[in-house]
Amino acid sequence: MAAIASIRMPGMVLLALVATGAALAAPRRDYLITGAKPDRLFVIDAAARTIKSEWSIPGANDLVATIVPSPDGRIAYVLVNKMESISGIDLDTGREVFRADLSTPGERVKCMFGFDVTPDGRELIVYELPVKLGLSEYQVEDTRFAVFDTAAGLDARPVRQFPAPRRIHTVLARKDGKSFFAFGFDLYEFDRVSGRQLGERGIRNWTYAQHSIPDLLAFWPASEPTGVFSTPVYSSVPAADGKGEVPKTALLTLDLTSGKLDYHDFEDTAALIFSTVLSPDRSEAFGVYSQLSRIDTRSNALAKRVDLDHTYYSVAVSTDGKEVYAAGAMCDVTVFDPVTLGRRANLKLPGCPDQSLASLRVVRR
Template sequence: MKLNNTFKSAGLTGSLALGGILSAVAPAAMADQEYLLTVTRPNQLHVVDMSTNTIARTCDIPGPFGTGSIALSPDNTHAYVLSNGTKDVYGFDIRNCEITFKAEQSSRTEQVITMQSITVSADGTELYTVQNPITKLRDRYEVKQPRLAVFNIADGMNAKAVRTYPVDRRITKIATTAQNEVILGGGDLKAINPRTGEIRMVSKLASWERGPLWLPPDAFAMHSQGEQANEYIMPYSTAKFTDESMDMETAEWWWGMSRVDLATGQAERMEIFPFEFVIFNFITDPRDSNILYGSFNTLSKHDISQKKTLLVHEMEHSYYDLNISGDGKTLYVGGTSSDISVHDSDTLEKIGSIQLTGDMSTSDLRVATIKD
């Protein structure tokens, strides 16, 4: 009995020692994995390993290309993509391309279009789209009120909307806060409670009354991809006139933004730097919320605390959107064509390129970080 207990004790001691060694080693051996996601024509979801900047896998999406809008599950293992000309939503496990979710939004008597507007609830149980429906009558189409549609992700391959609520027109990009409000990017920036349908104003833009010397902001939310900083950005342009003659030639032109902290739901709205060239999308440096990057015909870097453009890099062609690595060191600039241009965030110099099988057109460029 004593010998047996001795062996048990030794075995336990050895197990504890080994466990201690493994615990000490594990954090160094395990690291989060970042993947860059985008959609290309004819209709494929690409999963790019950001540690090597190579394509890890390519998933075929049913139906014809939509707009390439992508929403991520909270654990980043699943991506939900608008397809079939923006009528349907498909969910993919990005680790193996398995299709786990399907929502056909149209019916025999009603056609539904969703323009970019897709997001997932904070707890990962629901998916939200903004539907733009029309009733198909014998002799005409009847345009109906846009609505937020709520789907249960657990319904899998035959998901139907379980709740709908009326919303404004012109809504494009949407996102979900930690409080599970859905941010609605339209003429103004609003938020809706997907349980009750209650809507609140987050940031006035089109309805912003600033006085006679300010031009009403022109807001644009085709791409708002702030997962690395946990935020939503609505860019806008505006002008301040020198006098009531409202002479466009002498006006001060500005880029501005309404930026929502998705952890709190709180927003800030401000002019950020002079309007000198067109920008399609902003992304925030995760290391410093004062540093923004922008893309279109140029890749640019800005310090909004100084309202100053720091660097501008001319691009080989137009790029609609961009994203950034979790450490803030590397920029990925995509959309429009079939290549993702890779840049150093300090200098904006090009350091690589990722060639895809087709053009991205209006597709998102999302970063999915899978925790080990």
């Protein structure tokens, strides 16, 4: 209750709600989770436009990158410490409840942003790049997946490891909990328990008629609220007049329940987009960088685009689809109208810390 009492709401004091007993029946609401250098983790009450909590991540070592919320929205697993540690922070208390330091004496291990929690909340699947540290030389070792028990506390060691392709950048657990996806050169699917590769679908080796080898590099793994991951993909097609190439931006989607992979061009590339998110009804997608774009996913066309006040890396949408949020890159979170893409609110993070690559996630509690 003490933690709940710290929630600030617009125009009222929560204690009044507690007095009437209404707090226990308070409707669920969206909280935005973002991080910033050197060690900050923010919990933002989206509707109230207030920072509910600002936590310090121990041993973050000036990096707060990928953020993966637990399925119940109570813990944020955060990639920190030169990409060598994942810290689980209790969002209500700020306490570190999980810690996996990937490196060991003699082996330096980094995670290139790819990890996810299983739908049952029990395991983290982490993509690892290990290096053996010799006396006078380093030996790059084969990449692998490591699985951690989220109940292992502050000295978590892998419970399973299995081989992984190189150059994975996104890991996403399948909703049935039996397997997980990994984006790299192509899209791979692995059995969660045995690590056996279940499938491989073309990305680099896609068969999109006339399209060049695409470029895809996604460091923002959000799939809420739809359970469908989306990301821009860049490629080119031969120009109609036969002279040169026309750059194309496609929206790639991966349904984490059905496993359906889809991609469609929606424009001749006219803007850089770092991350995208689908609206709750999946009829639209929003993408950010220095512009905010709305993409009609039924007609596969750009519906609207507006210039932003600065670059943002990470985009999110409210659970009800009535607001779009942009964060990352700098030190604020901005709220947009999903129809007009007009700016509704702006929240400066205290001290203007650098969010850089930190994921913007939405948890509903």
